[in-house]
Amino acid sequence: MAHTEKPTALIMIFGATGDLANRKLFPSLYNLYAKGKLDKFAVVGVARRSLSNEEFQLKVKESVTEHGEAEANIDDFVSKFYYHSHDVTDSSSYIALGKLAEELDGHYGLDGNRIFYLAMAPEFFGTIAEHLKKDNLTNVSGFKRLVIEKPFGHDLESAKVLNKQIRTAFSEDEIYRIDHYLGKEMVQNIEVIRFANAMFEPLWNNRYISNIQVTSSETLGVEERGRYYEKSGALRDMVQNHMLQMVSLLAMEPPIKLTTDEIRSEKVRVFRALRPITGEEVNDYFVRGQYGKGMMSEKDVPAYRQEEMVDPDSNTETFVAGKLMIDNFRWAGVPFYIRTGKRMKAKSTKIVIQFKDIPMDLYYKPEKTVNPNLLVIHIQPEEGITLHLNAKKSGQGTEATPVKLNYANKGIDGLNTPEAYEKLLYDSLRGDATNFTHWDEVALSWSFVDNISEVWENTKEPSFPNYESGSMGPDAADKLLEKDGFFWWPITEIDVEKC
Numbered sequence: 001m002a003h004t005e006k007p008t009a010l011i012m013i014f015g016a017t018g019d020l021a022n023r024k025l026f027p028s029l030y031n032l033y034a035k036g037k038l039d040k041f042a043v044v045g046v047a048r049r050s051l052s053n054e055e056f057q058l059k060v061k062e063s064v065t066e067h068g069e070a071e072a073n074i075d076d077f078v079s080k081f082y083y084h085s086h087d088v089t090d091s092s093s094y095i096a097l098g099k100l101a102e103e104l105d106g107h108y109g110l111d112g113n114r115i116f117y118l119a120m121a122p123e124f125f126g127t128i129a130e131h132l133k134k135d136n137l138t139n140v141s142g143f144k145r146l147v148i149e150k151p152f153g154h155d156l157e158s159a160k161v162l163n164k165q166i167r168t169a170f171s172e173d174e175i176y177r178i179d180h181y182l183g184k185e186m187v188q189n190i191e192v193i194r195f196a197n198a199m200f201e202p203l204w205n206n207r208y209i210s211n212i213q214v215t216s217s218e219t220l221g222v223e224e225r226g227r228y229y230e231k232s233g234a235l236r237d238m239v240q241n242h243m244l245q246m247v248s249l250l251a252m253e254p255p256i257k258l259t260t261d262e263i264r265s266e267k268v269r270v271f272r273a274l275r276p277i278t279g280e281e282v283n284d285y286f287v288r289g290q291y292g293k294g295m296m297s298e299k300d301v302p303a304y305r306q307e308e309m310v311d312p313d314s315n316t317e318t319f320v321a322g323k324l325m326i327d328n329f330r331w332a333g334v335p336f337y338i339r340t341g342k343r344m345k346a347k348s349t350k351i352v353i354q355f356k357d358i359p360m361d362l363y364y365k366p367e368k369t370v371n372p373n374l375l376v377i378h379i380q381p382e383e384g385i386t387l388h389l390n391a392k393k394s395g396q397g398t399e400a401t402p403v404k405l406n407y408a409n410k411g412i413d414g415l416n417t418p419e420a421y422e423k424l425l426y427d428s429l430r431g432d433a434t435n436f437t438h439w440d441e442v443a444l445s446w447s448f449v450d451n452i453s454e455v456w457e458n459t460k461e462p463s464f465p466n467y468e469s470g471s472m473g474p475d476a477a478d479k480l481l482e483k484d485g486f487f488w489w490p491i492t493e494i495d496v497e498k499c
């Protein structure tokens with residue numbers, strides 16, 4: 001499908017006074033506006049509290065000033081923002097919202113195009129979608145699209161119910177399920193690194209790759225999200241979506257074309273090949289952790305069980321490490337190790353592709369460590385790739401020594417790459433759903449994760465808390481790899497900018 005490069009639309013943000021809108025959505029929209037990427041547009045912010053248009057515009061201006069880079073055109077930008085105080089559970093209020101939408105459509109010449117962005121707690125998603133349909137807000141002459149935040153359900157059953165509700169008002173190709181990792185520059189780069197380089201794709205299989213490691217570690221704890229996190233845990237919060245999405249991009253077959261449908265269908269095939277881990281196997285393939293107290297940046301930080309809105313005897317995991325097997329021709333026998341957690345040593349997302357050792361190492365010396373070739377994809381905070389090779393040590397003799405070839409994304413482009421939300425908002429306005437998750441991906445990833453959560457929820461983990469804040473997680477996560485003859489490549493020592 002051809003995508004309009006300068007879209008026109010009315011953007012309705014439900015949850016417009018919330019944290020996500022304030023920190024991410026308003027600054028991202030402003031960036032698009034400032035870069036001239038939007039044609040005609042207006043924004044309606046929806047939330048319960050009472051605000052005038054002027055008060056709302058001031059909030060938007062403050063948000064852009066605090067979280068972005070506001071310039072002189074900020075006043076023109078915020079003049080296109082309107083506020084509608086509305087409880088989304090109250091049926092009567094949708095009529096007035098519809099009227100406002102029509103007025104703005106006419107006033108700004110928005111061609112009847114509408115984006116409904118649900119930046120609210122997920123329990124409201126279904127109700128809102130149903131009301132939008134019933135009260136005619138989706139009856140438009142242009143396009144209508146639903147952008148929906150995570151979590152998409154709590155498990156497969158609840159995700160199915162939610163999907164059914166939103167499908168009453170929107171078709172699958174009108175639904176844009178956000179996984180903000182898919183908006184990250186280097187996550188989008190995975191396909192390019194793989195499919196645009198003759199030197200990688202021929203090696204991208206079980207003949208040459210020994211294992212793949214995906215780590216997404218955070219230094220923050222649960223902060224104010226204890227209530228949500230208690231029911232979610234790291235498995236639902238990070239593994240079901242972001243971690244599995246990265247694995248699917250690393251493992252997928254080359255698509256026939258770079259179209260939304262072709263890419264999504266290759267990703268779905270990866271999820272279908274993911275070996276289900278059930279019952280007692282869960283403890284062989286997965287490790288859970290919960291942070292205890294510790295020191296972070298020279299300050300004492302509390303244990304998870306001492307956080308606000310958290311059960312003092314909580315069984316919720318704040319760390320997950322797992323071994324995934326993809327049972328297809330390309331990946332048979334290659335473990336994909338994943339690891340994610342809160343209150344870890346560093347904020348870092350990295351992918352390490354470890355190649356197999358060469359069949360005969362002429363430079364082998366018993367007293368020296370072997371240095372396998374690694375391809376490291378630095379997702380964040382720094383962005384780039386590092387290729388770890390071996391070369392001759394300068395001087396006499398034939399000794400091999402490790403060398404690193406670096407590409408730091410910022411170094412070449414000279415610019416900070418756009419924030420993930422900016423790219424995803426723009427894609428949803430342009431009608432490009434490639435970097436959003438299709439229902440089939442959501443359903444298959446929930447069914448994989450449900451097997452694990454079922455076991456974990458029914459067995460109390462006696463060792464919790466089992467890792468200290470500021471560490472790299474519980475020892476069992478190291479043992480998971482050790483028993484296969486591997487170890488986690490240290491994420492803090494393979495920083496692209498320090499190499």
Ligand SMILES: NC(=O)C1=CN([C@@H]2O[C@H](COP(=O)(O)OP(=O)(O)OC[C@H]3O[C@@H](n4cnc5c(N)ncnc54)[C@H](OP(=O)(O)O)[C@@H]3O)[C@@H](O)[C@H]2O)C=CC1
Pocket residue numbers: 014015016017018019020021046047048049086087088089118119120121122149150151
């Ligand atoms: N914050 C983040 O960084 C991220 C958030 N998300 C997801 O985004 C969504 C929003 O998160 P976040 O912004 O943090 O949440 P907040 O709790 O900060 O905001 C919730 C918003 O919903 C509004 N609201 C609540 N109840 C109603 C109601 N009955 N009718 C109308 N409006 C209502 C609130 O405004 P008011 O009280 O005025 O009604 C507020 O604007 C969630 O699904 C979350 O999981 C995903 C990734 C990151």
Ligand SMILES: O=C1O[C@H](COP(=O)(O)O)[C@@H](O)[C@H](O)[C@H]1O
Pocket residue numbers: 216218237238349
């Ligand atoms: O979706 C989520 O992601 C964040 C981590 O995102 P990042 O872009 O900062 O890596 C995580 O903190 C949060 O718990 C989760 O809901």
